[in-house]
Amino acid sequence: MRSSKECRIAIVIDHCEGTLSHIFDEAMVRYFSGLPCVVSCYQDDNLSSPRRLEKLVAKLRKGKADRAVIVGGSPKRYEASFRRLDLGTGFNPYMFLVANVREQAVWTIPDVERAKEKTKTIVAKRIREATCLSPIGEEKFELSKNAIVLGGGVVGMRAALALADANIQVTLLSRAKDIGGKAIQLTHFYDRPGEVSSWFKDQVKKVKKHPNIAVKTSVELKGLEGSLGDYRVKVEDPSGKRREVEGSAVILAMGNDVIPNTEGIFGHQRFISPPQMEAMLADGGKSLVTDKERPLQTVTFILDLVNETIKIDSANAIKNAILLRENHDRAVYVICRDVKVSLDGMEKQYRKAREMGVIFIKYDDPPKFSLVNGQINVEVKEVSIQMRGDDYSLSILSDLVVVSERFVPSKDNQMLADVLGIPLAEEGFLMDENPQFARVRTNRRGVFIAGGCRYPQTLDESLVEAEAAAAGVTELLSQGFFGYDLAVAEIDPAKCAACLTCPRVCPHSAIVVERYAEGNVYVTGGYEKDFRWKAARVLPMQCYGCGICVSSCPTKAITLKHLTDDEISLQVGV
Amino acid sequence: MIEPNKAVTVGQRPGVADQNVLILGSGIAGITTALELSEMGISSTILERRDRLGGQAAVFACKASEKCNKCFACVVDNQIQEVSRRSGIRILTESTLGKISGDPGRFKVQIQSGGNESRLEASVILVATGVDFFNARQKPEYGYGLFQNVITAQDLDEMLHAKGRVLRPSDGQVPSRIAFFQCVGSRDETIGHLWCSKVCCAYALRFMKAIRHQYPEIETSFFYIDIQPLGRSFESLLEACRQDERMHLIRSLPSKVYGHRTSTDLRIRFIDPVSGGITEEGFDLIVLSIGMTPREDADQVADLLHVPKNEEGFYRSPPPDSGIFVSGACKGPRDIGGSIIDAKATAREIAQYLGGV
Ligand SMILES: Cc1cc2nc3c(=O)[nH]c(=O)nc-3n(C[C@H](O)[C@H](O)[C@H](O)COP(=O)(O)OP(=O)(O)OC[C@H]3O[C@@H](n4cnc5c(N)ncnc54)[C@H](O)[C@@H]3O)c2cc1C
Ligand SMILES: Cc1cc2nc3c(=O)[nH]c(=O)nc-3n(C[C@H](O)[C@H](O)[C@H](O)COP(=O)(O)OP(=O)(O)OC[C@H]3O[C@@H](n4cnc5c(N)ncnc54)[C@H](O)[C@@H]3O)c2cc1C
Ligand code: SF4
Ligand code: SF4
Ligand code: SF4
Ligand code: SF4
Numbered sequence: 001m002r003s004s005k006e007c008r009i010a011i012v013i014d015h016c017e018g019t020l021s022h023i024f025d026e027a028m029v030r031y032f033s034g035l036p037c038v039v040s041c042y043q044d045d046n047l048s049s050p051r052r053l054e055k056l057v058a059k060l061r062k063g064k065a066d067r068a069v070i071v072g073g074s075p076k077r078y079e080a081s082f083r084r085l086d087l088g089t090g091f092n093p094y095m096f097l098v099a100n101v102r103e104q105a106v107w108t109i110p111d112v113e114r115a116k117e118k119t120k121t122i123v124a125k126r127i128r129e130a131t132c133l134s135p136i137g138e139e140k141f142e143l144s145k146n147a148i149v150l151g152g153g154v155v156g157m158r159a160a161l162a163l164a165d166a167n168i169q170v171t172l173l174s175r176a177k178d179i180g181g182k183a184i185q186l187t188h189f190y191d192r193p194g195e196v197s198s199w200f201k202d203q204v205k206k207v208k209k210h211p212n213i214a215v216k217t218s219v220e221l222k223g224l225e226g227s228l229g230d231y232r233v234k235v236e237d238p239s240g241k242r243r244e245v246e247g248s249a250v251i252l253a254m255g256n257d258v259i260p261n262t263e264g265i266f267g268h269q270r271f272i273s274p275p276q277m278e279a280m281l282a283d284g285g286k287s288l289v290t291d292k293e294r295p296l297q298t299v300t301f302i303l304d305l306v307n308e309t310i311k312i313d314s315a316n317a318i319k320n321a322i323l324l325r326e327n328h329d330r331a332v333y334v335i336c337r338d339v340k341v342s343l344d345g346m347e348k349q350y351r352k353a354r355e356m357g358v359i360f361i362k363y364d365d366p367p368k369f370s371l372v373n374g375q376i377n378v379e380v381k382e383v384s385i386q387m388r389g390d391d392y393s394l395s396i397l398s399d400l401v402v403v404s405e406r407f408v409p410s411k412d413n414q415m416l417a418d419v420l421g422i423p424l425a426e427e428g429f430l431m432d433e434n435p436q437f438a439r440v441r442t443n444r445r446g447v448f449i450a451g452g453c454r455y456p457q458t459l460d461e462s463l464v465e466a467e468a469a470a471a472g473v474t475e476l477l478s479q480g481f482f483g484y485d486l487a488v489a490e491i492d493p494a495k496c497a498a499c500l501t502c503p504r505v506c507p508h509s510a511i512v513v514e515r516y517a518e519g520n521v522y523v524t525g526g527y528e529k530d531f532r533w534k535a536a537r538v539l540p541m542q543c544y545g546c547g548i549c550v551s552s553c554p555t556k557a558i559t560l561k562h563l564t565d566d567e568i569s570l571q572v573g574v
Numbered sequence: 575m576i577e578p579n580k581a582v583t584v585g586q587r588p589g590v591a592d593q594n595v596l597i598l599g600s601g602i603a604g605i606t607t608a609l610e611l612s613e614m615g616i617s618s619t620i621l622e623r624r625d626r627l628g629g630q631a632a633v634f635a636c637k638a639s640e641k642c643n644k645c646f647a648c649v650v651d652n653q654i655q656e657v658s659r660r661s662g663i664r665i666l667t668e669s670t671l672g673k674i675s676g677d678p679g680r681f682k683v684q685i686q687s688g689g690n691e692s693r694l695e696a697s698v699i700l701v702a703t704g705v706d707f708f709n710a711r712q713k714p715e716y717g718y719g720l721f722q723n724v725i726t727a728q729d730l731d732e733m734l735h736a737k738g739r740v741l742r743p744s745d746g747q748v749p750s751r752i753a754f755f756q757c758v759g760s761r762d763e764t765i766g767h768l769w770c771s772k773v774c775c776a777y778a779l780r781f782m783k784a785i786r787h788q789y790p791e792i793e794t795s796f797f798y799i800d801i802q803p804l805g806r807s808f809e810s811l812l813e814a815c816r817q818d819e820r821m822h823l824i825r826s827l828p829s830k831v832y833g834h835r836t837s838t839d840l841r842i843r844f845i846d847p848v849s850g851g852i853t854e855e856g857f858d859l860i861v862l863s864i865g866m867t868p869r870e871d872a873d874q875v876a877d878l879l880h881v882p883k884n885e886e887g888f889y890r891s892p893p894p895d896s897g898i899f900v901s902g903a904c905k906g907p908r909d910i911g912g913s914i915i916d917a918k919a920t921a922r923e924i925a926q927y928l929g930g931v
Contacts, residue, residue: 048660048662049661053661073659074659077659077660077661078661162922165926166922166926308803308809309803309808309809309812311803338800338802339800340800340802341770341800341802342770342771342772342775342802342803342804342907343770343772345769345884347761347768347769347770348768348769348885351768362800362825383825383847425806426810427809429806439911439914439915455806461912464915464916467918467919467922467923468915468919468922470922471610471918471919471921472918474922474925475610475614478614
């Protein structure tokens with residue numbers, strides 16, 4: 001601990017918009033000024049305003065003090081303003097302490113005199129704590145304004161555009177030969193009739209033309225490493241040449257994979273997938289009549305055998321059922337467990353489909369299929385229209401049966417989860433750090449997820465995710481640097497036994513174990529030269545200061561900078 | 575392009591008032607936008623008509639059973655606390671919008687708080703006014719307001735939030751048979767509501783899970799048309815409900831609720847999907863899963879701010895250069911998670927409009 005003489009404390013009284021003025025009378029101010037190490041005392045009406053805080057800092061900088069205690073409301077009140085302070089100057093956020101007298105004294109103790117006494121105790125305690133503050137967080141990392149978007153589907157494209165418009169240089173990497181993703185196969189969206197291909201072309205053109213976006217297609221992902229400010233994606237082009245792409249942050253938008261259902265009878269040519277149905281409708285329905293054996297009269301959609309809790313198939317079937325009735329006069333059945341109408345405008349589409357004669361049949365037991373004279377016989381027990389008799393099955397002779405493909409996580413999810421330490425949800429989709437508070441953000445600072453690699457959803461739902469992920473990246477990079485705004489853990493290499501405990505427990509993949517790292521110099525008696533020891537190291541830009549590693553280290557090699565033992569014992573002391 | 579290190583003051587679009595964003599409504603959408611803007615150094619003023627923050631979702635109870643059922647209610651509590659502490663966010667409760675003049679980027683706004691009037695300048699106005707719960711009295715056949723033991727899901731939520739218990743309003747006893755009616759006020763042509771409210775299936779299923787966990791002896795029935803999935807963890811929730819033997823999922827909507835002259839028991843009539851015949855069954859608590867409707871004053875706000883609407887009466891986004899933005903459930907039904915993510919996207923659009931990022 002530093003001796004008290006070395007430090008010069010400024011007291012800053014925040015009247016919290018006048019609500020605390022009755023506490024901070026002259027006597028109180030005199031009391032504060034008389035406390036040890038206090039060299040100055042300022043008063044302000046509302047310090048939570050970023051501007052007022054800036055002015056205060058300017059004043060403090062001119063004065064003699066080297067640290068400050070704010071007497072006012074909850075630390076949270078000032079946190080956001082603190083974080084915006086320019087870390088390059090003499091004062092930094094960790095040279096401030098907050099005495100929360102509003103909540104701990106004034107609000108809880110109705111009697112004014114007793115509240116004043118409590119205020120004095122709290123402030124005195126804080127002053128003592130202030131004597132052992134050491135400036136941390138002065139370091140900051142430059143962040144270049146560039147980002148990598150992995151995946152060139154609609155989601156990746158939207159994210160790239162949003163970033164590029166915010167003046168961030170984007171490298172858009174895509175495995176396919178061209179950008180566009182799955183949605184490019186679709187001629188209509190249920191909620192954007194007609195205009196979709198022009199909308200889509202427009203998006204593609206914008207991406208390709210944007211001066212801030214570099215598009216690289218036909219690349220295979222081979223690895224991803226680094227941390228905020230310095231992510232490196234390794235890719236391989238078709239000729240086998242590898243290269244590295246750099247970016248300060250990454251948005252993962254690789255979409256999801258699909259597995260067509262071709263087992264057993266589903267392999268028969270009259271079973272087709274939704275994209276095949278799309279293709280048949282895309283050419284104006286020409287392929288719907290060219291089947292020589294038999295005109296394709298009856299089309300049946302089978303839903304919910306797979307993807308029961310994903311809404312895409314249902315939306316798609318209703319859309320195509322309407323087209324088949326409207327433009328091609330086919331008989332259309334949609335057989336499902338539940339019609340998914342929880343999409344904007346879908347209830348109306350569902351109603352329209354029924355009005356046009358599309359027949360919806362709901363089942364509890366999956367339908368059975370058999371071949372009858374080259375047609376598919378779909379047998380299903382209907383549950384919502386009332387059938388007399390106990391075991392009544394409907395039999396629908398169909399010329400075409402559309403069965404859904406199973407939506408599965410992209411095969412790259414596992415690899416990315418492994419190299420980045422991002423957890424996977426039950427089904428194998430990438431997990432957000434916290435689906436409630438921090439959707440699209442991962443536990444790895446600077447890595448965001450959106451679209452089908454997170455969870456397959458319809459276009460609109462996926463696009464908002466793209467926007468939100470772009471917002472997250474923009475927020476991180478907008479300042480041009482990353483300061484240690486949160487206190488981070490630090491490992492003393494001399495104490496570290498390289499037991500590999502902490503890298504495993506850290507939820508943010510913030511600890512690496514280096515073999516002969518710079519600075520890990522461990523001088524032992526028997527060696528002439530410095531002996532470089534294997535030791536763990538915290539990557540400050542990944543660390544969230546959660547403290548989990550501190551308690552897990554068997555050799556007590558890890559400390560959290562903002563809470564050294566000195567400070568803890570002082571806090572416990574009063 | 576902003577210089578690194580100078581980002582403390584975000585760059586400004588020329589002619590834009592001192593960055594202050596006026597946010598109409600303190601629901602989860604409004605609060606989240608304010609917090610996101612504050613992260614980017616943009617100040618805002620939240621205008622809330624009621625005397626408390628948080629909108630509809632602030633009264634929701636936790637619906638955890640043996641594990642958290644991801645209802646998002648606690649997120650709202652957390653965000654309310656966060657927003658009242660954060661700097662650069664002014665909060666005016668019991669306040670509404672008066673007249674508006676000025677141009678996009680520099681609106682002059684009159685504000686009525688109680689009897690007082692004040693003025694402020696706003697660079698951007700965000701409409702996050704949310705939705706109304708459907709008024710269950712508009713479906714008289716279900717007897718809401720007539721029978722004591724017919725309540726809405728919102729009533730049940732408030733009961734659970736306040737008392738932590740499920741009780742029959744008639745006598746304060748724990749009910750033994752509860753029925754949930756889905757799609758009350760949604761997907762209903764007779765009242766012209768041709769939309770699905772998206773959240774109420776998951777909402778009611780979570781409720782049933784929580785109730786069955788707290789009172790294993792209660793039997794619950796869920797009357798529905800189609801079950802709508804909500805989010806990523808829905809599959810396991812649905813599976814758990816299907817496994818529960820005392821939780822009956824019945825694909826049929828009851829036609830009417832009948833009261834009894836001498837007791838408070840209720841009988842309902844519906845078509846039994848198993849036998850195909852008309853059936854009657856008795857329950858001692860009926861919960862109506864009410865949906866969302868456009869706010870009663872939706873037209874007023876729309877006219878004042880020139881916000882376009884869709885056929886259902888929910889708001890659509892105005893052109894980006896109007897300086898007016900919309901976010902949250904006022905654009906159409908969505909859950910808390912959906913409102914949060916929408917708010918984040920909107921905050922970015924606003925920041926971009928202001929020329930800051
Ligand atoms: C049959 C069908 C019908 C649909 N109908 C509708 C509809 O009517 N309305 C609606 O709103 N939505 C509909 N959708 C959903 C909509 O298509 C999706 O929401 C949308 O395509 C998701 O986009 P995405 O960018 O997340 O994924 P994708 O479109 O799958 O794009 C992913 C991209 O990432 C690339 N990629 C993958 N892995 C890597 C890697 N490792 N490295 C580099 N690049 C990689 C791929 O090449 C691809 O370009 C439908 C979907 C399907 C399948
Ligand atoms: C029965 C029911 C159950 C639900 N259950 C869940 C659930 O379990 N999980 C879930 O995620 N979601 C649930 N939801 C959805 C959830 O309520 C909404 O997603 C959420 O409340 C939307 O937030 P919002 O901010 O858009 O609007 P709101 O919460 O409606 O907030 C709008 C606010 O704006 C204020 N306001 C309106 N007009 C004005 C004006 N002119 N001036 C000033 N202030 C104004 C209102 O007073 C209100 O406080 C449920 C909805 C319903 C109807
Ligand atoms: S404090 Fe938390 S985030 Fe930081 S290194 Fe330790 S465990 Fe990881
Ligand atoms: S837990 Fe401690 S000893 Fe083990 S690797 Fe980490 S710092 Fe080293
Ligand atoms: S059930 Fe809802 S309120 Fe309870 S912990 Fe889970 S998300 Fe929060
Ligand atoms: S979510 Fe379920 S209960 Fe609500 S309107 Fe839609 S189908 Fe009906």
